Amino acid sequence: MRTLVQPGAPLQPRRLLEWAAPATDLRATLSAGQDLLRGLVAALAERGVAHAGVQVLTAEIARLAYLTGAEDPSGERVATYGPPTRLEGPVTLLGANGILGPGPDGETLLHCHAVVVDAGGRLHGGHLPPGDCLLGAGGAVALVTPLREAVFAASYDSETNYPLFQPTRTAKQGISA
Amino acid sequence: MSAAAIFEEGRLGRIAVIRLRPNEDLVSAVESACREHGLVHAVVRSAVGSLVDAVLEAGETALEVPGPGIEILTLAGEVRPDDAGGPRADLRGTIADGKARVYGGRFRRGENPICITLELVLQEWLPA
Numbered sequence: 001m002r003t004l005v006q007p008g009a010p011l012q013p014r015r016l017l018e019w020a021a022p023a024t025d026l027r028a029t030l031s032a033g034q035d036l037l038r039g040l041v042a043a044l045a046e047r048g049v050a051h052a053g054v055q056v057l058t059a060e061i062a063r064l065a066y067l068t069g070a071e072d073p074s075g076e077r078v079a080t081y082g083p084p085t086r087l088e089g090p091v092t093l094l095g096a097n098g099i100l101g102p103g104p105d106g107e108t109l110l111h112c113h114a115v116v117v118d119a120g121g122r123l124h125g126g127h128l129p130p131g132d133c134l135l136g137a138g139g140a141v142a143l144v145t146p147l148r149e150a151v152f153a154a155s156y157d158s159e160t161n162y163p164l165f166q167p168t169r170t171a172k173q174g175i176s177a
Numbered sequence: 178m179s180a181a182a183i184f185e186e187g188r189l190g191r192i193a194v195i196r197l198r199p200n201e202d203l204v205s206a207v208e209s210a211c212r213e214h215g216l217v218h219a220v221v222r223s224a225v226g227s228l229v230d231a232v233l234e235a236g237e238t239a240l241e242v243p244g245p246g247i248e249i250l251t252l253a254g255e256v257r258p259d260d261a262g263g264p265r266a267d268l269r270g271t272i273a274d275g276k277a278r279v280y281g282g283r284f285r286r287g288e289n290p291i292c293i294t295l296e297l298v299l300q301e302w303l304p305a
Contacts, residue, residue, distance in 0.1 A: 001288055001290050002229055003199075003229065004229055004290075004292070010199075014197070014206070015197055015198070015201065015209055015210040016195065016196045016197075016198075017195045018193075018194045020191070020193070021192070022189070022190055022191055022192065053192075053223035068273050068274070069247060069275050071246065078229075078245055078246075079227065079292050082275060094251075094271075095271065096250075096251065097250075097252060098225065099296045099298070111225050112225065113248055113249060113250045113251070114250060115250040115251055115279060124279060125277075126248050126277060145300070147192065147298075150192075152194060152196075160199060164293070164294050165296050167194040168194075
């Protein structure tokens with residue numbers, strides 16, 4: 001198994017786990033014309049949910065851009081994103097996982113990767129940047145697991161030289177986002 | 178023709194908010210994280226992350242996908258106790274390489290080093 005030397009010294013522990021309380025899941029439906037990520041973040045904010053694990057169950061997409069990994073020519077990180085691949089719809093989402101939490105500046109982020117199939121039957125997939133996934137007729141359905149007592153919150157990670165979501169304990173009442 | 182399913186009654190319990198750091202093997206590290214926190218029954222609820230390189234099993238085939246920067250697109254599966262009572266993970270999913278080619282299969286233990294991070298939500302399964 002090949003390993004890579006990261007730009008910063010290895011941090012301990014290598015595996016982080018925090019316990020969140022059992023939660024009532026939410027099934028969320030978005031409609032045509034919404035952006036999948038921004039729409040979900042905004043809808044969940046209205047429900048008071050700023051921390052969650054997300055499974056996108058269905059989505060019909062009119063227009064999409066996604067990013068895949070590449071070596072970082074600057075050498076400042078072991079990997080970065082290449083240029084976006086753009087797809088015109090109809091694009092059918094086959095599966096997507098997301099993590100919702102506060103970004104490094106406190107704004108709520110949805111870190112989401114998806115696998116989709118285009119109108120010609122070709123598979124695609126990658127990281128979805130916010131604002132580049134326009135929902136078409138049929139909209140989207142997501143199953144949302146709200147996180148309380150422990151959440152993902154982004155902070156600078158000196159090992160990888162990226163801001164990354166880290167498991168973070170909160171007060172029993174939860175934290176404000 | 179009849180085939181009986183085997184049922185196990187239970188419910189979903191606590192939620193584990195997990196991050197794996199770079200160069201940890203996906204399957205082994207999920208098992209280690211569970212062992213360190215006394216979790217032996219769990220299901221994957223969400224996961225976002227990347228791998229240095231990937232090896233996926235599909236039938237008799239081992240798909241070797243070189244990275245770095247392989248994106249984990251979807252991850253599904255569960256953690257169950259092995260014969261000795263320790264956590265054993267069965268993880269399957271889809272990935273994309275740097276040329277945006279998509280592959281799917283079962284993640285082979287010991288062959289899928291984390292690249293930047295894995296953000297993982299497991300939910301405990303509590304057998305009745």
